[in-house]
Amino acid sequence: MADTGTAFDIVVLGGGSGGYAAALRAAELGKTVALVEADKVGGTCLHRGCIPTKALLHAAEVADTAREGEAFGVHTHLERIDMNGVNKYKDGVIGRLYKGLQGLIKARKIEVVEGWGKLTGPNTVQVGDRTLTGEHIVLGTGSYARSLPGLEIGGRVMTSDQALTLDFVPKSAIILGGGVIGSEFASVWKSFGADVTIIEALPHLVPNEDEALSKAFERAFRKRGINFNLGVRFSGVTQDDNGVHVTLEDGKTFDADLLLVAVGRGPSTSGLGYEEQGLTLDRGFVITDERLHTGVGNIYAVGDIVPGLQLAHRGFAQGIFVAEEIAGLNPPAIVESGIPRVTYSEPEIASVGLTEAGAVATHGAENVETLEYNLGGNGKSQILATQGFVKLVRQKDGPVVGVHMIGARVGELIGEGQLIVNWEAYPEDVAALVHAHPTQNEALGEAFLALAGKPLHAHN
Structure with a gap:
């Protein structure tokens, strides 16, 4: 019998992107939730991944802008990179987001249980000397930075x-x-x-x-x-x-x-009781069905411990999905190929759906059509002095199955690409939409005009 105050509708093990998203959505749906986290809620993404790296990348962009200002008629001098100042800025961004997340968790009356949790039964998680009982368990214990065999991390x-x-x-x-x-x-x-x-x-x-x-x-x-x-x-x-x-x-x-x-990153599943409770693991990853159920009791898994893309927004989506699944809302299964991907370097890469090689493997070379639209024909890209292109992949006489882009700031454009691919739009559908000028977003519109056979600022 669980101690008073330790029985919940849902116990979430791991407070990273997938775990806290499940907790927030479940609480919104009226469930009582315990969120177990050994470090800080927010996990790798907020504290050691997405947010801090993108803060560094923005500081890098500022440095490049200062260094290259003369090309735009702005004479500047890059004196030095003050890493203490850069880190202060980075940590400030993290701190504000962390404070906001803590406020959300408190407002939704989620009980945060600090400490290492271990799965001890189909409905129980042990944290220190406390046993938490959940009608449902959600595992979201995240990932760690891998090394190679014999390659020790330390020093330089x-x-x-x-x-x-x-x-x-x-x-x-x-x-x-x-x-x-x-x-x-x-x-x-x-x-x-x-x-x-x-x-x-x-x-x-x-x-x-x-x-x-x-x-x-x-x-x-x-x-x-x-x-x-x-x-x-x-x-x-x-x-x-x-x-x-x-x-x-x-x-x-x-x-x-x-x-x-x-x-790469490996799944954090070792020593947490998963195999002892009958879960199926493959190279440390927890195997689930398309509903993210582990096949054991009422235990689900989300985020980086589930094979597939290791992305924070995938974790968010899976956390929300599982909370709604537990609540009986029967949400649509998440399609992995419909999840957008961005590399936030200079230049940026943004993509969603199948690559050309993936489309050929799926549909056959004779059934795949591609088009590349050079950003040189896009006014805003010329203003930003960036180079790159948009590549579209479609089934011949069928819907668009992949959108791929390279160039400065193209990560901000992938939202439209995601809608196009996930809604299985035809080039003619997108070509009919009016895109604002001058924007980089217009490059997508121009690419689809070309793919629909009526190019404007591009050769047919």
Whole structure:
């Protein structure tokens, strides 16, 4: 029998994006909720991921603007990067968002239980000497920064967790991993004045994106002076007072002040009682059905511990979904391919839906049509002095299945792309919509005009 005050409609284990979204929505629906968190509610995204990295990226954009002002007739001088000032700004953003989140949780009468929780039964979570009983359990224990076998983190070898707290700009840095995290840090450090080299084992940077975007991204990084070595695996690293010394399997060596290990994130599921309670795990990830149910009792899982895209907004969506599922609202299942993806570097990459290769694999090459619209034809992009393009992927004579963009600030455009893909719009549907001029959003409209066979500022 649970102690007085420890029985809830829902116990959420983990206060990150997926967990707190489930808690907030469930409380809104009249459920009693306990939210278990060992650190701070908000999780990796708010405290060690999305928010702090994007704050650094904005500071980097300000530095670039100051450095390049003369091109716009504004004569400026970039004196130095004050990392204490940058970190104060970054931490201020985090602090305000954290305070707001705490206020929401308090207003919705969610009980936050601080401490490490462990699943001890189909309806119970143990936190210290307290047993919480929930009619439903939601697991959202998040992820951690991975390393590689034999590669120890410490000293000059660090993950994004340590890189976010640096109080100096490294003179030089090697980044192991050319995905989203590695590319974003490369962009920041280059803007701050560091010499940066990315090591990526796969043939392209941002390898999960459409190949056309990856190639354009590489050209942009090369133009910025960001070095990268592709297609060869990391072998080893040593460090001393002078820096780090990295070796690849082909014998190449690289030296720098520090090594950032950005090889992805692993699910935080070890030692939490999941397997003991009969949950199915694959490489540490919790396996669920499309309704995010684990197959055990009334236990659901959300966020980074569920195989798929490790994105905060996916966690938010899954948390809301599970709360509504528990409340009997029968929400529509989340379609993974309909979730937008953004790399917040300079230039930015934004995409949703299938890549060209993914569309060909799904529908066959003869049933896929693509179009690229160069941002050179877009007035606002010319004003911003950015280069890039919009790439559309559609089923032949059918709906649009992918929208992919590269260029400054294109992440702000992906909302329309998401609607187009998820609503299975036809090019003719979008071409009929009027887009404001001059905006970068207009580039999407122009791309669809071209795909519908009536280009304006583009060749047919």
